[in-house]
Amino acid sequence: MEVVSWIPWSNSEVQTFLCLVGQERIHRDLDGATRNEKTFREISQLLAAHGYQRTSRQCRDKLKKMKSDYRTIKENRKRSGPNSLKHWKWFEQMDAIYGKRPVSIKMESGLDSTTAVLDPMMDNKCFPSCDGFSTTSHKMADSGAAGCGVLVNGSDSKPAAAAMHANDLNLTQCEVYQVVVTPKETTKIENPWRTLTWNPEKRTELMDTIKAYKPTVSSVPQTRVLLIGPVGAGKSSFFNSINSVFRGHVTSQAIAGSSSTSLTTQFRTYSVKAGREGKPLPIILCDTMGLEESKGAGLDVDDISSILEGHMPNRYQFNPSEPLHPDTSGYRKSPDLKEKIHCLSYILDATKVFVMPEKLAEKLKAIRQKANLLGVPQLVVLTKVDDSCPLVKENLTNIYRSVYIKEIMQEASTKLGMPLSCIVPVRNYVEELDLDLNSDVLLLSAVIQMLRFADNYFDEISDQLGNLQNKE
Ligand SMILES: Nc1nc2c(ncn2[C@@H]2O[C@H](COP(=O)(O)OP(=O)(O)OP(=O)(O)O)[C@@H](O)[C@H]2O)c(=O)[nH]1
Ligand SMILES: [Mg+2]
Known part of the structure; x- marks a missing residue:
């Protein structure tokens, strides 16, 4: 008999799950296929490689539920404007996968996406553990002079911040950073690490x-x-x-x-x-x-x-x-x-x-x-x-x-x-x-x-x- 864990999905787990579901080939395999057991099995194995134990059935059910939530929120948004989506942290990522927009555009497109990315980090007090992602911070607004960055986790970072600023934590200038999570699949190395001539x-x-x-x-x-x-x-x-x-x-x-x-x-x-x-x-x-x-x-x-x-x-x-x-x-x-x-x-x-x-x-x-x-x-x-x-x-x-x-x-x-x-x-x-x-x-x-x-x-x-x- 299949032993299934009913532990709720953690934020980092969902984050990883969405990375996988959003991968072009997996997305294509799932898209429109009626018999997609094999693909869900692959997702389950990939999750296991990231340290998350979910059966293929759990993966299928999770995606079904998330797709249904996404459709409902999208409908609500159409009817009552964009504010209706602010409570669902996965909207932006689901929209990137199912709203036919590239992930990189979604990730950089605004505050909601930043929130979506930051939420799991806040909850877990660390970066998401999805190996398929690289995390970079991008300065969004610059006050012109050296100042302080936004405290991502205020209480934890206070001692270090105080030490760095000679115990003067009065906010005089503020630089806002947007954390952009770029899937590794779309991250480019500037100079090719092996040279090959293509002519x-x-x-x-x-x-x-x-x-x-x-x-x-x-x-x-x-x-x-x-x-x-x-x-x-x-x-x-x-x-x-x-x-x-x-x-x-x-x-x-x-x-x-x-x-x-x-x-x-x-x-x-x-x-x-x-x-x-x-x-x-x-x-x-x-x-x-x-x-x-x-x-x-x-x-x-x-x-x-x-x-x-x-x-x-x-x-x-x-x-x-x-x-x-x-x-x-x-x-x-x-x-x-x-x-x-x-x-x-x-x-x-x-x-x-x-x-x-x-x-x-x-x-x-x-x-x-x-x-x-x-x-x-x-x-x-x-x-x-x-x-x-x-x-x-x-x-x-x-x-x-x-x-x-x-x-x-x-x-x-x-x-x-x-x-x-x-x-x-x-x-x-x-x-x-x-x-x-x-x-x-x-x-x-x-x-x-x-x-x-x-x-x-x-x-x-x-x-x-x-x-x-x-x-x-
Ligand atoms: N996209 C893509 N598909 C490939 C590539 N190489 C093989 N395939 C596909 O992978 C499938 C298996 O390819 P085969 O060449 O039959 O693999 P094989 O290793 O000889 O398989 P067996 O003889 O059955 O063990 C086929 O559907 C190919 O079209 C590739 O480089 N890119
Ligand atoms: Mg062969």
Whole structure:
């Protein structure tokens, strides 16, 4: 039986809840959908990540109630003027979400919004604990000379204020500050923290570099990059996207789409051609079944070892209840170096990094250990950055200016125990028919990183071979 807590919602909890509900993708998922249980489950998980325990049902009921209150107050306001709304502190935030006004405008638009933001702080004697927000204070009116700020919490701040002003607390001048809460999703870093040039020349340069790439070990004509990650993370779409860039139009050779279990059920090694009749590129992308959190479901960790070591044949049908073993038909007993994996890419959905189930994170760690033992370099490709951040959706070149994307990348780096330099974001082709320059540049940059990482693998191999030859 479901155990439900009936503790009333705190202000900071509602604040966090509204941040989540107001996120563009969640808002879109909820908007007009009749079956939105999955989205409420996600909201419940996100709340849990912020330390609030609410079931998906409680989230649904809360939103229903708040929407009904919002409609009633809005109607009242229409009838009796704006004063009727002053008692409901969430009006401005609800209006930003459901009144079709951007959040940032709402937050800066006047005293009511300031009150809405300050209320939870007053109640909790601290800033709201919603990690999705950054808080800044903006001076609204300046009396011209140095003076005192408004005491947000008079009694608590008195001793410090007295000490700062030599016990003279007579108010002679007043500066009023408005606390503006800007969702991190819309906060920009002034200078991009990674530099990338977004023009056709750069795209051509990246494509030429990939075409001209040659593994440093002569027995390996093509570098093999393995794509693994949770169900629906965008593994197949990543191959499709890279293939599209080199084909010159959007293609979808690998089956991609949404499903609760993995749509990809076979191990596939995909060559990418430079154009329809072109030569195969020096890279092979290996697509796999999605990882699932529960044991015995999705791609098996032992199967990953088999792939890394080159035992698994192309088109092998995954069987989560029975991993590949030496007696399985097609099993490669003594794979060559060219059949092994030279770089392992974890494909992670950026919208889910903060709510990654513990068991899945553990599985990824176990895989990482195996790959480390085999000396396979690893990196993370973060997909769906467009769905994660409105700034990025609006313009992909904001990718390294978005505070939120940086935080997701940092979280991915922590979760997998990898440096931030091993995390690259991409936006796959999913719905469009034509290529887009900025998407191409980001996708190609990810491939370049994969090739650089594979080079590390080949360097190690060359060193080992060199040592062996020296010994002989
Ligand atoms: N907005 C957006 N959607 C994406 C992106 N990448 C993938 N998707 C969508 O995510 C869904 C899953 O993509 P797939 O490529 O099938 O994911 P997968 O990892 O291969 O999934 P399985 O094979 O089922 O494990 C599809 O509906 C894609 O359209 C992206 O970068 N942005
Ligand atoms: Mg797939």
